[in-house]
Amino acid sequence: MNTIDGPRSISLLPPKIDETGTVTKNATGFGDMLSSMLTKVNDSQVAGDQAVQKLESGDANHLHEVMIAAEEADISLRMLVQMRNKALSAYEEIMRMQI
Secondary structure, three states: OOOOHHHHHOOOOOEEEEEOOOOOOOOOHHHHHHHHHHHHHHHHHHHHHHHHHHHHOOOOOHHHHHHHHHHHHHHHHHHHHHHHHHHHHHHHHHHHHOO
């Protein structure tokens, strides 16, 4: 009969292959990935705000670049909110499980 491996055998990210062709394990986990995503969303929000401020002050040359930056910020924030909603519903589902 085969043994069941615990959660330590599950990796969130596939292993990396460096320049020499050797496989290395990823040192990042779910928390690091989430932190990185939050930083990227924040950066896109700041870039969108800066683009709008440039447009208001008359420094922006192209309206479409401002609109693209604002939409990227909006989409990244919407995705983050949906990820939060999914994580929260998964947590609630786990808490409803009977032991």
